[in-house]
Amino acid sequence: MSAPALSARGLARHYGGVAALRGVDLDLVPGEICGLIGPNGAGKSTLVDVLSGRAPGSGGSVRLFGQDITGLGPAARRHAGLARSFQRTSIFPALPVGAQLDLALVGPPRVLLLDEPAAGLTAEESLALADRLRELARARGVTVLLVEHDMEVVFRICERITVLELGALLAEGTPQEIRRHPEVVRAYLGSAAA
Numbered sequence: 677m678s679a680p681a682l683s684a685r686g687l688a689r690h691y692g693g694v695a696a697l698r699g700v701d702l703d704l705v706p707g708e709i710c711g712l713i714g715p716n717g718a719g720k721s722t723l724v725d726v727l728s729g730r731a732p733g734s735g736g737s738v739r740l741f742g743q744d745i746t747g748l749g750p751a752a753r754r755h756a757g758l759a760r761s762f763q764r765t766s767i768f769p770a771l772p773v774g775a776q777l778d779l780a781l782v783g784p785p786r787v788l789l790l791d792e793p794a795a796g797l798t799a800e801e802s803l804a805l806a807d808r809l810r811e812l813a814r815a816r817g818v819t820v821l822l823v824e825h826d827m828e829v830v831f832r833i834c835e836r837i838t839v840l841e842l843g844a845l846l847a848e849g850t851p852q853e854i855r856r857h858p859e860v861v862r863a864y865l866g867s868a869a870a
């Protein structure tokens with residue numbers, strides 16, 4: 677079996693007394709778009725920060741296609757092929773998403789961490805972005821971890837979904853499994869699951 681594109685084991689991160697991540701495991705299958713969802717404060721942005729090297733973890737390890745990158749900073753991780761975007765930040769908002777992938781991100785990445793790319797967009801724009809993202813990921817063979825609150829976007833393009841709650845993994849599965857997972861419906865989806 678080939679190595680996961682990105683693999684995390686036991687990731688932890690504390691902000692003072694707050695445990696934002698409590699031993700999270702994650703595996704991204706090469707080429708997939710995996711959704712990362714959960715309530716506000718669940719730890720999604722913190723997980724992206726720790727995976728990208730922006731914030732130090734207080735425990736755990738990260739591998740990129742089998743290579744241990746735990747000790748690397750963000751620039752070295754980017755050089756190795758792991759790129760990220762920032763929440764509510766479009767670096768060049770006027771550029772199409774494809775051009776942003778190439779320019780802002782300094783060459784096409786192998787694994788891309790996207791933190792709420794649809795925030796602030798209209799419903800129509802969000803779906804257009806989702807479709808473009810799926811096309812680009814397929815065409816370039818990029819593996820994507822997509823943090824997003826817009827469930828239409830997530831259910832439209834994600835092959836698999838991971839759910840965090842209170843810094844820990846609550847569930848993972850296909851969109852169909854997640855949509856009807858009782859704990860996920862209780863903690864997050866509510867009526868959006870219907």
Ligand SMILES: Nc1ncnc2c1ncn2[C@@H]1O[C@H](COP(=O)(O)OP(=O)(O)OP(=O)(O)O)[C@@H](O)[C@H]1O
Binds near residue numbers: 694714718
């Ligand atoms: N810089 C910080 N200082 C202190 N606590 C923080 C900091 N950043 C995040 N936290 C706390 O860590 C926890 C996880 O926050 P995080 O932003 O990762 O959640 P999230 O799932 O991305 O939430 P959202 O969906 O609202 O973006 C929360 O309890 C939050 O208050």
